[in-house]
């Protein structure tokens with residue numbers, strides 16, 4: 001069934017470390033061979049052995065319109081034919097910046113990068129340059145890309161491998177990074193009382209998508225906002241995953257909270273490499289060439305990538321887009337939960353917009369420790385059972401799932417049916 005994938009994986013391991021270009025693609029935590037894909041269209045992907053899957057990874061978030069959306073493909077083709085990169089300003093970058101500023105009112109100015117990692121690294125440097133402070137605060141289970149200062153008890157990839165942080169990161173570099181439990185108000189208040197005035201910034205996934213899917217309480221995020229304001233720390237919402245994924249105005253729109261800076265990625269590139277960071281004008285003014293905080297990128301604002309992003313944002317902004325996406329997503333989650341309950345398997349789950357989490361635990365987790373307590377063995381059996389039935393889920397119990405606008409009710413039915421069969425074997 002997976003012969004071609006196995007062969008390609010064998011060969012890949014000779015020339016690519018672990019056979020993959022990003023660790024979460026490896027099947028280390030679930031066992032087996034990563035699937036190599038040949039083609040994707042809409043809600044489906046076909047692997048090199050010809051197996052067809054309903055895709056719930058969506059390239060880890062970007063594929064919100066489904067794969068190879070004809071209008072996005074046309075925009076990319078048209079743009080590529082007129083030059084792939086200029087290393088000079090283009091009108092399309094301005095249009096993308098204007099669209100981001102219009103859709104996320106907390107952003108007054110924005111700069112484009114080529115990945116989410118660059119966006120978070122740059123936002124932190126900017127916060128430090130702006131405040132003149134060194135210390136930063138992050139939360140357990142949140143992932144903000146692979147920048148050195150943030151690989152302290154890092155999220156998904158590192159979680160899966162059981163390493164709390166990365167080798168090769170000097171102790172000095174993370175010595176200024178404080179890590180707190182997510183969604184724990186007492187701890188947060190205590191930390192701010194102690195070092196609030198020394199904090200350059202707090203970076204948080206306002207809805208966590210790298211420890212499966214965890215929504216913090218409104219009370220918690222509101223308290224975080226006021227504490228940052230009171231102590232002069234820059235509040236960074238890392239919406240690389242949640243931006244234009246949980247709703248048209250991101251997690252900040254859902255909670256009604258304006259961060260000082262926002263980082264973006266994934267959906268804003270529509271499947272091409274685009275990241276962004278933006279926010280208050282007085283903070284952004286500290287960036288080179290205006291200010292002293294250096295940040296740059298040869299391919300930043302790449303015209304082909306920006307064309308894919310612009311078309312994607314245009315289509316997700318159509319009236320009713322997120323209502324319909326959210327309905328499909330919650331229908332699937334409810335169906336899978338019902339199937340588990342009928343089989344006597346403890347399962348909890350939640351979703352917002354086109355993002356969801358399902359857990360093999362009775363109660364919905366609210367922080368990292370609770371996420372880690374879910375039944376991993378059961379997840380692995382579930383993962384392989386679903387894969388064999390043509391349902392492609394993230395190969396880790398610690399990843400959120402993604403639904404696209406192309407998933408229809410027959411896809412949802414097929415998914416629930418497959419889950420029902422798999423639950424019988426649990």
Ligand SMILES: *Cc1c(COP(=O)(O)O)cnc(C)c1O
Nearest residue numbers: 115116117143144145240241265
């Ligand atoms: C994916 C992700 C990143 C990193 O983005 P890359 O484009 O992979 O560098 C940062 N923060 C969050 C919340 C993410 O989900």
